[in-house]
Amino acid sequence: MIRLVLSSVGLIWYSAIWAIGLVGCSAARKRYRNRPRSPLASAAASSVPGVSILRPLKGLDTNLYENLESTFLQEYPNYEIILSVADENDQALPIARELTSKYPHVKCRIIVGEENVGTNPKVNNLVRPYREAANDILWVIDSNVTVHPGTLARSVDALVGSPTAPAKKRIALVHHVPFAVVTESRIGSRIEEAFLNTNHAKMYIAINTLAVDSCVMGKSNLYRRSDLERVIGSLKPPSPNTPQSGPRGLPAFGRFLAEDNMIGAALWHELGDRHELSCDVANNLVGNMTLMDYIRRRARWIRVRKHMVLAATLVEPFTESVVLSIICASSLNYLLDISPWISIFAHFAVWIYVDLDVYASIAGHPLPAAIRWEFAAPWVARELLALPIFLFAVFGSEVTWRGRAYTVLRNGEVARAEKTLSWFQRLRKPKNYDPLDTSL
Incomplete structure (x- = not known):
């Protein structure tokens, strides 16, 4: 028995x-095999919401020049770029300055110097750009990611929605599934490519299609600063009888290693809003990764998830x-x-x-x-x-x-x-x- x-x-x-796997496979077919050009790409600058693109930099990531340049080439009429480094000696700084000189018509500035709000160095590097950004909509992209020129316009479409679309849960965050691009044929790089581009993508897309809970990777995320300022990272709906204490906005997530996932969870649980996957991908440039690099990377995020969602x-x-x-x-x-x-x-x-x-x-x-x-x-x-x-x-x-x-x-x-x-x-x-x- x-x-x-x-x-x-x-x-x-x-x-x-x-x-669940077949849901991910079917959703991938519907979402990514047809990527139409957004009407926002050719609209007047005054008719579209402004976006601030934040790119935190540290060192010479693989294909850093091309990764950063992809944000200067966005087909969107109203955006600014803020590149940030923690200190003046960072090797990424000359590349950032070269790109600002190459594209003088693009609103771009460089911020040097971090603000220590927690243990997470990426959050510390982002706090000043986050506060100084001219626009409410923020697009945070990792330095090892390159994107298609139409990505921003399609992402804003997904965030603000269409006025003629049927009513649904408000979208507070738009994210992009990572797609590994291998530049050096090392065994660890190839295994990372096989993982990200097959099983990981399948389950990531499936979970976000079923929308049973928040599931976000921080390679490329679009959200509103005004929304983030309303959460404290408690991951619980606010109680009307208990005032929320502690820092709000991005500084509240400096204590987490997986700040991307926690930001998504806070917007989901504290505000009751939802996320949307764009029909674009975040091309994740995988550099010289050994087998042990791959093992340590996978182990790191398993240990983080264990303390977040044990079951x-x-x-x-x-x-x-x-x-x-x-x-x-x-x-x-x-x-x-x-x-x-x-x-x-x-x-x-x-x-x-x-x-x-x-x-x-x-x-x-x-x-x-x-x-x-x-x-x-x-x-x-x-x-x-x-x-x-x-x-x-x-x-x-x-x-x-x-x-x-x-x-x-x-x-x-x-x-x-x-x-x-x-x-x-x-x-x-x-x-x-x-x-x-x-x-x-």
Whole structure:
């Protein structure tokens, strides 16, 4: 009886995860295979809302010049660009100055110097541009992202909505699904590409299509400063009897490592508003990433999510293809006496077909034949590494980001961590023994 129940539950769970994946695949087809030009692109400047584009910079990210230049080329009549660096010696500063000289007709200024409002260095770098921006609508884009010239116009369309559209929940945030672009063929870079452009995109699009809760990545986000000034990062609806205390707006999120996700959650839960995925992607330039870089990156965000949404994080391994294939094979073998090898082969054949279909949707073209086999090996590696990385990550709380060590605390807040030694380093470290007196 126990095995019958477990097999039945396993098959129901397997079917549910497949249903969510197919929602993501179908939504990707509808949303990304047709990207019309927005009428705002050719409208008069006085007739469209102004937008301030904020780009925090730190160091020489891959293709930094082209990434930043893509914001100077936006087909939108009313926007400004603010590039910010934490200090005068930042290597990104000469590139920022070169671009402002190249495009003198674009409103652009550079802010040097951060304001320390919390542990998150990105938020500290953004606070001054956030406060000094001329417009209420802010578009925050990471420095390793490049975007299509029509992205801003289509994103503003999604944020403000059409006056003739049927009434629905107010949109407080527009975001873009990341699409990995590999510039250096390292194993870690290729695995990151296989992850972001298939399974991650599929589940990210599905969760946002079903809209059961907030799910936001901060590569490229559009929101109103006036909305953010109404939240404090408590992630709960405000109580009329209890006044909200603490900083508001962007400074309230300096205590989080995943400030992008927390901003989305605050707008969702505190204001009761919703998010919208634009039909554009954030082209995430993946540089020289080793295998260990990839493992540390995945582990970092698992450890952050563990402290934010524990139940959802613990369920993650049971949504991955390898564990699901075992659940399916065991269930069908007991219930219908189907060979496990047949079930596993059919599972992976359909799984990779759906993943490649999602890739074609968000890329705008199928996977090129020239890199098909080069893509297949990292895809297999990603699927096989998912469970070991999860098990490694879930039992720790320390992460490294931008060369700094942090300890993840309750609700995804972080504190700077002291440098700790591995067990091997501790074993080799000299002990402070008293010298032995060998004299007779």
